[in-house]
Amino acid sequence: MSSVDFLAQEKIWFDKPRYDEAERRFYERPDGSSQPSQDVGANTILQDIARARENIQKSLAGLKTTLCNRGSGQPSLSRMSQPSISSAADQGEIICRIKSLELENHSLYKVVDDLRAALSKLDCRVSVLEKAPAVATPATAPSAPYTNGTTVQQKTSAPVKDEEEDDDIDLFGSDEDDEEAEQLKEQRLKEYAEKKAKKPGIIAKSSILLDVKPWDDETDMVKLEECVRSVVADGLLWGTSKLVPVGYGIKKLQIACVVEDDKVGTDMLEEEITKFEDYIQSVDVAAFNKI
DSSP states (O other): OOHHHHHHHOOTTTTHHHHHHHHHHHHHOTTOSSSOGGGHHHHHHHHHHHHHHHHHHHHHHHHHHHHHHHTTTHHHHHHHHHHHHHHHHHHHHHHHHHHHHHHHHHHHHHHHHHHHHHHHHHHHHHHHHHHSOOOOOOOOOOOOOEETTEEOOOOOHHHHHHHHHHHHOOSSOOHHHHHHHHHHHHHHHHHHHHHHHHSOOOOOEEEEEEEEEESSTTSOHHHHHHHHHTOOOTTEEEEEEEEEEEETTEEEEEEEEEEETTTOOHHHHHHHHTTOTTTEEEEEEEEEEEO
16 A cells, blocks of 8 residues: 555545534534534533633632732731831840840959959968968967866876886997897898799790701601601700692691700701701791790
8 A cells, every 4th residue: 555545545634624614613503502412411511611610710709809808908007017016026135135245244244353352362362471481389288177176187107107118228229239130131131042043044945847848759758757856955845747738749847846045946956957868858947936
């Protein structure tokens, strides 16, 4: 089907004037007496909608007019009076705040003046105390108690005994006492030195981790470890060991030991271990820690 045939069968555009004429006639006859019975229901609905719209518009217009008539006189007065009332209230609050601030200011001035007066008094007192010399107050003798107008004599037996005991004390010690004190001092010093010599001193120790490398992968590692552990010395204690792969099937022996620093050193260990030339190629110190 070509485009020309399609347009030939389409009747909307070609019959548009007919539709326009029918629409014009419909609006010219709102009663719809000449319309067929099928369009009567639709026309009545449209008419009801139009009447409802008109009623709504009329009611809205009536409300607007009544509101305008009622508020034509009063809103002007209320609008004029509200700003004046609010401005007067704001002015009253501002005046009250200013008065309260003035009162607080006066009270603060009074407090500051009182503080200045107190500080000046304190300065005067301090200056007077610094200038006045210290006066020693004489010790007042205890007054004797009175009973019925007669004084009661106090017992003085205790002070007499104290005086007798003071007489027996020799303030200047004799030479014999000094010699005895020196002998005791020397004896105590000797005992302290002996005790200190008997106490064992702190032994410095170190933990060493050695890497023992063989010649090749055919070296008997069990025999190599036996050779290493055969090294014995005073202050040497062998620990745990393990085989660590190096490469190409070769493994090295990693062995730990604890040594006393004053008796065993790393150089001595390397010399003793490298004597087993058939199994051991070299010895390295992997880790060295003080205990």
